Ligand SMILES: O=P(O)(O)OC[C@H]1O[C@H](OP(=O)(O)OP(=O)(O)O)[C@H](O)[C@@H]1O
């Protein structure tokens with residue numbers, strides 16, 4: 401179990417580490433709105449982190465499974481999660497396009513991954529007035545689909561998207577609950593590109609940094625609310 405200090409350190413470092421902090425503008429100052437948003441984000445992350453549960457050796461021996469489902473059991477935590485994700489997207493926009501131009505990086509489409517990306521992707525899309533489009537495991541959707549194979553922490557799988565679900569040039573943010581090895585997210589990103597979408601970023605609730613999933617995402621801007629190495 402992590403100490404409170406460990407948790408605080410993890411939460412403090414949970415934004416993009418390869419670029420400037422999300423709340424800093426081009427001159428290095430923190431715009432007031434971003435500062436307020438960052439403060440709200442920081443205070444909510446601790447309660448979200450505390451709701452996660454761990455199950456050693458699930459679904460196979462050696463995997464420390466981190467269960468995000470409790471985040472949805474309490475309506476207050478569920479609401480907090482959605483607000484935190486929305487703030488994270490708005491800060492992401494300010495970071496990518498510069499303070500005052502965040503709307504330029506506003507996603508047209510939220511793409512959520514089967515199955516846990518479906519738990520919050522549609523709600524987040526509605527909050528952002530964006531479309532929601534699913535990436536599903538092979539064989540679940542009718543009509544012509546594009547397909548990508550990927551390796552996960554515990555096996556091989558196949559993802560599909562329906563042709564035409566993303567229009568060429570639409571700005572797409574891919575969301576999922578967890579980035580572990582990054583295989584699922586990278587496959588989803590490749591499908592978005594096959595459909596002609598403009599992959600502007602990835603958003604996850606939780607990152608497991610020692611698995612180095614970001615290395616598979618080709619430098620596409622990636623934001624995580626929380627991270628844990630245990
Ligand atoms: O970064 P990766 O190593 O690819 O792992 C992350 C993926 O693994 C989990 O899904 P899983 O494939 O277990 O499917 P599920 O959501 O249907 O349980 C999780 O919800 C992510 O989608």
Ligand SMILES: Nc1ncnc2[nH]cnc12
Nearest residue numbers: 464465466467553578580
């Ligand atoms: N350790 C883990 N816990 C929960 N979901 C996962 N998906 C991939 N790795 C996972």
